[in-house]
Every structure is written in structure tokens, then in C-alpha cells.
Amino acid sequence: MSMDSLKDRLQSSFIVFENELKEETRSPLHSIRRQAMKRFEAQGFPSVKLEDWKYTNLKPIVKGDYTVFADREQGLEFSEIKRFFLNELDTYKIVFVDGRYSSWLSSTTHQNYDICTFSAGLRRHRSVIDAYFSKAAWGERSLVALNTAFAREGAFVRIPAGKVVEKPIEVMHISTGSIGDSMNQPRGLIVLEEGAEATLIERHQNLGNARVLTNSVTEVFAGAGSHFHYLKIQNDSPTTALIDHTSIVQERDSRVDVGTFVFGGRFVRNELEFKLEGPGANAGMIGLSLVDADQFVDHHTGVDHVAPHCQSDELYKGVYDGKSQGVFNGRIMVRPGAQKTNAFQQNHNVLLGEKATVDTKPQLEIFADDVKCSHGCTIGQLDEDALFYLRSRGIPAHEAQALLLYAFGEEIIAKVPLPELRQRLSRLMARKLNVDFELSL
Amino acid sequence: MLKIQGLKASIDGQPILNGIDLEIGRGEVHAIMGPNGSGKSTLSNVIAGREDYEIESGSLEFEGTDLMELAPEERAHLGLFLSFQYPVEIPGVSVTNFVKTAINQHRKAKGLEPMEAKDMLRLMREKMELLGMDKGFLSRSLNEGFSGGEKKRNEIFQMALLEPKLAILDETDSGLDIDALRIVAEGVNALRSPERSILVITHYQRLLEYIQPDFIHVLHKGRIVKSGDKGLALELEKRGYDWLKEKEAEV
Amino acid sequence: MEVLEHITRNEYAYGFTTDVESDKVPPGLNEDVIRLISAKKNEPQWMLDWRLEAYRIWQEMTEPEWANVHYEKPHFQEISYYSAPKPKKTLGSLDEVDPELLKTFEKLGISLDEQKRLTGVAMDVVVDSVSIKTTFQAKLKEMGILFCPMSEAVRDHPDLVRKYLGTVVPRTDNFYAALNSAVFTDGSFCYIPKGVRCPMELSTYFRINEAGTGQFERTLIVAEEGSYVSYLEGCTAPMRDENQLHAAVVELIALDGAEIKYSTVQNWYPGDAQGKGGVFNFVTKRGLCERNAKISWTQVETGSAVTWKYPSCILKGENSVGEFYSVAVTNHHQQADTGTKMIHLGRNTKSTIISKGICAGKSNGSYRGLVKMGPRAQNARNFSQCDSLLMGDACGSHTFPYIEIENRTARVEHEATTSKIGEDQLFYCNQRGIPTEDAIALIVNGYCKEVLNQLPMEFAVEAQKLLALSLEGSVG
Numbered sequence A: 001m002s003m004d005s006l007k008d009r010l011q012s013s014f015i016v017f018e019n020e021l022k023e024e025t026r027s028p029l030h031s032i033r034r035q036a037m038k039r040f041e042a043q044g045f046p047s048v049k050l051e052d053w054k055y056t057n058l059k060p061i062v063k064g065d066y067t068v069f070a071d072r073e074q075g076l077e078f079s080e081i082k083r084f085f086l087n088e089l090d091t092y093k094i095v096f097v098d099g100r101y102s103s104w105l106s107s108t109t110h111q112n113y114d115i116c117t118f119s120a121g122l123r124r125h126r127s128v129i130d131a132y133f134s135k136a137a138w139g140e141r142s143l144v145a146l147n148t149a150f151a152r153e154g155a156f157v158r159i160p161a162g163k164v165v166e167k168p169i170e171v172m173h174i175s176t177g178s179i180g181d182s183m184n185q186p187r188g189l190i191v192l193e194e195g196a197e198a199t200l201i202e203r204h205q206n207l208g209n210a211r212v213l214t215n216s217v218t219e220v221f222a223g224a225g226s227h228f229h230y231l232k233i234q235n236d237s238p239t240t241a242l243i244d245h246t247s248i249v250q251e252r253d254s255r256v257d258v259g260t261f262v263f264g265g266r267f268v269r270n271e272l273e274f275k276l277e278g279p280g281a282n283a284g285m286i287g288l289s290l291v292d293a294d295q296f297v298d299h300h301t302g303v304d305h306v307a308p309h310c311q312s313d314e315l316y317k318g319v320y321d322g323k324s325q326g327v328f329n330g331r332i333m334v335r336p337g338a339q340k341t342n343a344f345q346q347n348h349n350v351l352l353g354e355k356a357t358v359d360t361k362p363q364l365e366i367f368a369d370d371v372k373c374s375h376g377c378t379i380g381q382l383d384e385d386a387l388f389y390l391r392s393r394g395i396p397a398h399e400a401q402a403l404l405l406y407a408f409g410e411e412i413i414a415k416v417p418l419p420e421l422r423q424r425l426s427r428l429m430a431r432k433l434n435v436d437f438e439l440s441l
Numbered sequence B: 001m002l003k004i005q006g007l008k009a010s011i012d013g014q015p016i017l018n019g020i021d022l023e024i025g026r027g028e029v030h031a032i033m034g035p036n037g038s039g040k041s042t043l044s045n046v047i048a049g050r051e052d053y054e055i056e057s058g059s060l061e062f063e064g065t066d067l068m069e070l071a072p073e074e075r076a077h078l079g080l081f082l083s084f085q086y087p088v089e090i091p092g093v094s095v096t097n098f099v100k101t102a103i104n105q106h107r108k109a110k111g112l113e114p115m116e117a118k119d120m121l122r123l124m125r126e127k128m129e130l131l132g133m134d135k136g137f138l139s140r141s142l143n144e145g146f147s148g149g150e151k152k153r154n155e156i157f158q159m160a161l162l163e164p165k166l167a168i169l170d171e172t173d174s175g176l177d178i179d180a181l182r183i184v185a186e187g188v189n190a191l192r193s194p195e196r197s198i199l200v201i202t203h204y205q206r207l208l209e210y211i212q213p214d215f216i217h218v219l220h221k222g223r224i225v226k227s228g229d230k231g232l233a234l235e236l237e238k239r240g241y242d243w244l245k246e247k248e249a250e251v
Numbered sequence C: 001m002e003v004l005e006h007i008t009r010n011e012y013a014y015g016f017t018t019d020v021e022s023d024k025v026p027p028g029l030n031e032d033v034i035r036l037i038s039a040k041k042n043e044p045q046w047m048l049d050w051r052l053e054a055y056r057i058w059q060e061m062t063e064p065e066w067a068n069v070h071y072e073k074p075h076f077q078e079i080s081y082y083s084a085p086k087p088k089k090t091l092g093s094l095d096e097v098d099p100e101l102l103k104t105f106e107k108l109g110i111s112l113d114e115q116k117r118l119t120g121v122a123m124d125v126v127v128d129s130v131s132i133k134t135t136f137q138a139k140l141k142e143m144g145i146l147f148c149p150m151s152e153a154v155r156d157h158p159d160l161v162r163k164y165l166g167t168v169v170p171r172t173d174n175f176y177a178a179l180n181s182a183v184f185t186d187g188s189f190c191y192i193p194k195g196v197r198c199p200m201e202l203s204t205y206f207r208i209n210e211a212g213t214g215q216f217e218r219t220l221i222v223a224e225e226g227s228y229v230s231y232l233e234g235c236t237a238p239m240r241d242e243n244q245l246h247a248a249v250v251e252l253i254a255l256d257g258a259e260i261k262y263s264t265v266q267n268w269y270p271g272d273a274q275g276k277g278g279v280f281n282f283v284t285k286r287g288l289c290e291r292n293a294k295i296s297w298t299q300v301e302t303g304s305a306v307t308w309k310y311p312s313c314i315l316k317g318e319n320s321v322g323e324f325y326s327v328a329v330t331n332h333h334q335q336a337d338t339g340t341k342m343i344h345l346g347r348n349t350k351s352t353i354i355s356k357g358i359c360a361g362k363s364n365g366s367y368r369g370l371v372k373m374g375p376r377a378q379n380a381r382n383f384s385q386c387d388s389l390l391m392g393d394a395c396g397s398h399t400f401p402y403i404e405i406e407n408r409t410a411r412v413e414h415e416a417t418t419s420k421i422g423e424d425q426l427f428y429c430n431q432r433g434i435p436t437e438d439a440i441a442l443i444v445n446g447y448c449k450e451v452l453n454q455l456p457m458e459f460a461v462e463a464q465k466l467l468a469l470s471l472e473g474s475v476g
């Protein structure tokens, strides 16, 4: 199958989708979907000729016989997926199986705030969805447009002014593989009103050996003084491809921190866009990629400083073994008038594999003068002196290397807010590096 | 020499100097002491012409000239020198080049020709010796990578070269070890003359032992709350500032 | 900051034109024009064929648009591709140079008189399309060094030219390189024989004089094994309301153990304070390093309305070294998109990139760079530092570094900062009696020190003055 045939299939699926929607096709929301579909039809899948996809070739990914809609619900027992949750904590859970919401596995709420699904949000809070849907995610990206065209299900979180969600929210996308190769397009919408606070953890897990292509879009609106913590654990099976787009709009004095942790998955493309619209807004990004074999990881981040007195901090690290490939593109834009902007970005990479490669492009575009912006980027190996030191104490080379890599990654993990999650991440890292976690504590 | 009356200044709408009256006569040495954040550096910056502060009211005169409308470099040309509490680093600009530019700008303001290179070098060498400074220092970038003490010595070095009429030394003693302190104090004393006035800002009695002040003022919350002779410094050293703060509270 | 708001216009000091009668071909470009250029230069057939092939390649290409610059594209049929000051004959001594031209050089502060020269700089001067005068040729010849106008090299040293021309920058490389290959008129050729250290700086001075002409010079430097040469170029142009096109190609070849230092002080007319006129400077510069060779590019870019220029190094041989030191100043409406490419192919190759951008007025400056480490570049190293200094809130500063690493033993360190000129630094200078304008010159020169230090002494002084001059009035 070629790129075009997936596109063809999506086009015909859209007609099926519209038939299913019936009355709903007359809603303003659906007219956005239709426009988005037109855009996708015109642009198709992005090619490496586009600057944003220069190092990322989608061709082999979209070549596949994916089922676009799951026709039936899959029965799953919680015990089968328990290990993916933070069981030490009481959490809200929004669980999707093969793209469909599983109320059986979820634990949602409408008290004080809404932690539910996009479709439930549409039923109960149509006006909220109309007010925010497709307002943050940039329209000109064809994959965002594709997701918008099929937007029907995903997580919906709305926290009214001043409310603090005490429990973390876990959003889980499970693929069973029982429907063969499949494509998922979850659509998330998160709205924090003034002064609201929440923490959300997101995972995608494929339980079988079927190929799964996920094209996810999440929009986040952080009202004045709100605080949102968003953590993405990407540790999926080797037959999965994930394209994850997140657009965040921040009002005055809000704070949004996003952490992205990549250990698994065959192909991962993260797009993280911040728009700092209110003065005093603060955006934080941390990322850790620990990959090997033929894994491919791409982080595209963008911070658009529109308002003055904002700050953005970005720290991404990557370790590439085997013949894995890493791409990092960090763009900082400071608009005219965004004076007193502080924007910092760091990207550090360790290349372990003989065939591993890294392409990175930090990028500053600055149109205001009273700013402090910097980026730093390193690509190299572990510190020889440190390695030697450990070996001189009798630690074999391989273990010494793993220990140093563990320490390299810990700097990122230490910034994660929940101790239980930190521990989970440290364990994942230890497993990936083959070090004894208990000893390395 | 310097006459300050009812000076009030603020930054971002927050008042810092709340009515300062201070007169420094020719040849006099004054010292200002006061707790952290009381406005000592602000006062010296305002005298030197820093634009970040809004002057709410009051007057500032130097030898009968109104300073308010003058640019910082014009004030410097009149003979005003500020030894900064935190001297800035200027990467790539050597001490020699900087000092040469400063001296020649002073000369230009007086209608004099630039100084001959060899005279300039001789002058610099002489002052360096006086301050016990290393030769390599001249070719280093201004204040870049200088230790705290080196930065302060560099300030005194420049003061010695520019021979100001009024020198304000903002905590020039902090960061200096005892030997350096003595050398710096000697440098200052070498400049002392009936024509020259000095305003010393310090937290410590020890500098005042070397540089004997004629008057001591205590600054608190942007006001001079007490003035006296050098005995006041000893008293402050013993009792701290709290008794003055209390006294103010009573008022 | 209040003082930054006051932006005035400063005069371009090199903006005079010289009344020299010139021999100029009518505007337009076709095969006949190329034949005419080739004929005027008495070129051999192979050269003409090479040009015609380049022209065919160029016609297939489209003008690049990826650079972060915006301008009205040149109208290639309205440019005159050849202009030579008359009388056009070979000049034996200085007395034969047109007196008007000599006056020009006096204004530029360049003395062509060998006797008068205290410093040992051999100079080739290119006005519009032809080389006017090359000094010190005889002395260099004794050592086997060839330093002559390109057109002369094509006639007198055809084997060398044929062997190397277009090997580093092929005709197919890019739109302007292809155009240059078709119509190039002059430029310098240097050849340093094996083991020879060129005892003086070689220098070319470029000037566009005639209206409506484009300048397409071609420079080729070949340094044989173990040789060394330092080469300088300077450029100015008159003030004209219309844009002039300058599209040069420079190729450097450093064979085993050779070292080439290439310095540029670029001061083409930048256009006026309203953005009218100025030179379009679209240049392809690239060097090839064989084993243990070193190429060092230093540039001080203050002129041109639009600049598009990436002096690059192909580090082919093991242990070879590439360096790029750059200061790029933009003011008023200038736009500069400049940087470098360091292509590491060989083992233990090293590169250093120091780029200092200064943007004032309504200008836009971009650093665009590529550091690439190929699969065989074992232990290759790169260090990059790209800083930008902003003056005034209407300018833009951009950084686009591309880093592509295919070897796990390679090490890359890249740092970039953008900030405005420090108010604390300005106040400190003011307090010591230094007025703001002088303080800025002082601070900016300090900021660029690492780059200026790379220039030969007398050029460094000129460059410092140029920096101060091009920022004059940007802060008042």
C-alpha cells in the first residue's frame, strides 16, 4: 500500500463517519471537521520536502493496511492492563480500548469538575467544546487537520476557576490488536479556568503484535494563574508508531509543565507547541529519550512568546543505542513587543550505537530587543574520566556506562512532580539500561 | 562640594529614598552606614545619574551645578566618580583600552588633546604599583573573571587615574582580604587632599580605621536617621542598627 | 531604553562614483553575451564551453527562497554582465592607471604604489568586471607563487585552472553559483607551490562602479602540500538608488598539510536609511581540506542590502581543521542570512564556529549553519558559539543551526545566546566619562574581539572603524 492508499481509505472512511454522525453533521463542530478534511485532502501526508519533516520520513509508517474504525468493543479485564497504571495512587482514569471509551475500566467524574471523554463533554458541555475546539492546534498542519476531521473521542478535562484536582488523571489508550493493524486518532481537550490546577499522565499501549498508528492531538487552555502538569510516558511496543501533537495556550501568570519520556515504540514524533499569550506565563518542557535498535524519536517543540515578561525553559536529553535515530527541533519565537522574555533551551545527546544518528536544530527567531534567550546543544559520548573512575573502582565497563547513563537520565526524572511516577520512570529507565534499579537508588 | 536636599527617588513606583539631606564640603570625608536594602547604593547611583530611578523631588548640586539634567558622563567629567558595589564585566574590552578611552574622554571634555600612548602607559604603571597590582592585569578583559577583590582594586585603580573631585566608594571594602584592604585604603588616602572629597559606603568599622571619616551617617529606609562623628561607627559596631530602628519607630 | 529609540541615518563613507569611461555590454543574458565575454577575455575554447554548460544548467534552476531574506528578485535581463574601465590594455606600471581610478583608491585609503607601501600586502584590484592592477607580482613569482587576475590565469595557467575550477563549488551547486560560472568576469587566482609560506598577505579589493552592472567574480586559491597563504578581500560600492547584484564564487583547495586563511571585510553599499538601493550579495564560498590541512574563514560583514553567504569547509582529509569567525552587523533595513557549513568526512577532523551578530534599526540578521559528521568522521569535533546582540526593538535576530551526526564518536557543542546590549555596561562606561555612542563602539568591539583578533592587524583596525561607523546613530 502506498501513502495515497491510506489517504484514499481515510477519505472513504470520512464518508462512513459522516453517515454515522447523522444529525450531528449540521453542527458548527462538524463544519470545522469538514474544513479540516478538505485541508488534509489538499495537503496529504507531509513529506521530507517540508522543513518540519526534513529528518522524519513518514512514508514507511503510513504504508500499511490500517483499520481506521474499530467496529466492535473489545472486552478487557483490568488485571490485563493493571501494570500500566500508577497503582500506588488513587487516580482518575480515562481508558480507551481500540479507540473506544471503556467505562468499565475508567473512573471519571462530573463533580466539581469534569474528567470524562470528549463525547461526554460534547453532550454535557457543548458550549465549552465549541468555544475551545480547534482553537489552539494550528490548522495548517495536515496531520492535525486529519485528526480534527475525525475528532470524536478522547479525553476531556474541564476544571472550573479556583478548583484543584487532588488526584492525578491517567489517560490510557489501549490497542488490543484483535482488529488487525489499526489507526487511532484520539482528540483531547483540556481547559483549566482561572487558578485551576491539575496533573495528567498519558500513555499509549499496544497489547498485541499488530501494527498501530496513532495520530493524536490534544489542546490545552491554561487560564490566568492556572497550573497544569502534563506527563507523557511513551513506552509502547516495537510495532507502534505515534504522532502526538499538543498545542497549549497560556494566559497571564499560568504555568504549564510538560514531560515527555520515550523508551518504547518503533516511531515516535512529538509536536509540542506553546503559545504564551498572557504576561507572566511560564512554560516548562522536559524530555528524555532512551532508545535503541531501530527506534526513531523526533521531538519538535515550539514556544511562541507573544506576551512580554514570560519565561520558557526547555531541557531534553537523549541516549541513542543500536541504529536508532533521534531528531530534535526546538523553535523559540519572540514576537515584536514580547519584551523581558526569558527563553532557555538545552538539548543533550549521547550516541552509543555505531549506526545511531542524531539530527538537531535548535532555532531562535527573535523580534524584540529586551530579551534573554539561549540554547545549548551537545552531542557526544559519556565522560571518559568518569567512566575510568568507576572502572578503577572495579565496576566493569558495561555497568559503569549504564550507571552513568542512569545518572544522565535521572536529572530529567528528578524534575517530575509525583514521587510514585518518578519511581515508575526510574524503573523503566533501569530496565531499559539493564541496571539493577534497587542498587542504583 | 555636594549638596543634596529633600531627595526622594523610587523605582517602579516603589519609594526607596524618602527625603535625603546631605552636604559634603570640600576636602571632607563622609561615611554612610546602614542595613542591607536601606538605599545606600541607590543614593550613589542617583548621584551618578543612573536613569532607572525616578526622582520624585529634591535637588542635587555639585559645586553649584545642578546635576539633575546632566548625563552620567557629564557628571563624571565634572569630577564625580563612583566605585561600584558590583562592577560589571565587559567581555573583550581590555583594561588598558577601557581606561585609555575614559581618560581621553575626560581630557576631551576639558578641551585637551588625547594623552600620548607612552605617557598613558607610564601613568598606568605608576598607579598599578601603588595598588600592588599585577602587570598582566592590563591586558585582561574588564572585570571578566576577576575575583571580587580584583574588581574592587580595579575600581580604585581607575579612580587614581581619573583623579575625581568627589569619589563615592560603594562597599569597596567588601570582598577584600586584610592586606588588600590596607592597600586600597592607602590608595584612597594617597588621593586625599583639601581639594578632594570622599563618600565611603561601608558596613564595617575596619575600613574607617584606615580612612578616618569626618562624619558618619546612618541610612535606614531611605532616610538619614542619625549623623555623628567617627565615634558613631564604633557604637554601631557594638550595638548594631536595631536601637536606631527602634528609635525611629518611637518617632 | 530611551537612548535606543533615537535612530538616525549615518552616511556611507564609500559612496562616491568614479567617472571612468567604461566599456560595457548591453544588459541581458543569452549565449551570445557569454560568447562575447569569453571573446573579450581572449579565452580558450574549453573555458567558453564550460561557461555555456553552466548557462544551460542555470536556465534549468529556480532562484532559492529558503533564506530568511525578502527582496525583489533581480531582473536578470536588465543587468549588464560585463563592464570594464577604459582604456583597456595591460598595465605595466602604476603611471598607466587611469588617474581617476587612482583618485578612487586614494579616497578608499588604498595605495597601489609599491614603493609607498610599508606593509607587505600584495593587492589585486577589481573594478566592476576586470582586474585593474596586481601589485608585487614579480616578487611573488620568484617564490613560484602565482597571484593574478582570474582572466589572466585562464590564459597563462590553463592546466591549473582546468584542474581545480568548479571542483569545490560545482556549476550545479546552486542558482547563483551556476550563474557565476556562466558569466564570471574576474577575480583572483592564487597558487602556492609545495612547502612555500607566502611571505605577505595577498589581497583583492573589489568595487562595483558602473550603474546597472552586476559583479560576478570568481576566486580560486590552490595551496599545495605544506604551503601557507593568508588572503584578504575588501569590497565597496557607490551609493545608488537601484539594487546591484554581486554573485561571487570562491573556491579554496588546501592540499595535504596546507593552510589557507581567508579574510573578508565586506562593506558593499547597504542602501539608505529607508532601505532604498544597496547591493545584493549572494555569494558561494567553500573550501576543501585534504589531510592535515586547515582552512580558516574570517568575515566582517557590515555592508550590502541583502546578504546570503555561507563560507564552508569540507573536511575531507583526516586531522583537517575548519574555522569560521564571523561578525555580521545589520542596521536600518539590511538583511543578512549568513553562517557556515562544516562537513566532517575524515577522521579526527575539527571545526570551530564563532559567530557574532549585531542587529540594529529595522534590520534582520540570521545565522544559518550546518555541522555534519559523516559515518567515517571518527572522533570529529565541533564547537560552535553563535551570539546575537540586539539594539532597538524593531530589529530581528534569528538562529538556525542544523546539526547532523552520523558517527557515535563525534562530539558537538553548540551554544547560542541572544540579548540586548547591557544597560549596566553602558552606565558603567558613562560613569567613567565615556559617552554612550563611544561606549557602544567599545562594548561592540569587545563583543567581537574573538573574531577581530583573527584578522591581520591593519584589517582589524579598519574593521573596528567600520563596526563603529555602521552602528553610528543606531543608539543616540
Ligand SMILES: Nc1ncnc2c1ncn2[C@@H]1O[C@H](COP(=O)(O)OP(=O)(O)OP(=O)(O)O)[C@@H](O)[C@H]1O
Pocket: B011, B016, B034, B035, B036, B037, B038, B039, B040, B041, B042, B043, B052, B085
Ligand atoms: N533596580 C532595582 N529594581 C528593584 N528594586 C531595586 C532596584 N535597585 C534597588 N532596589 C531596591 O531598593 C532597596 C535599596 O537597595 P540598595 O541597593 O540601595 O540598598 P543598599 O543599602 O545598598 O544595600 P546593601 O547593603 O545590601 O548593598 C532594596 O530594597 C532593593 O531591593
Ligand SMILES: [Mg+2]
Pocket: B040, B041, B042, B085, B170, B171
Ligand atoms: Mg549597596
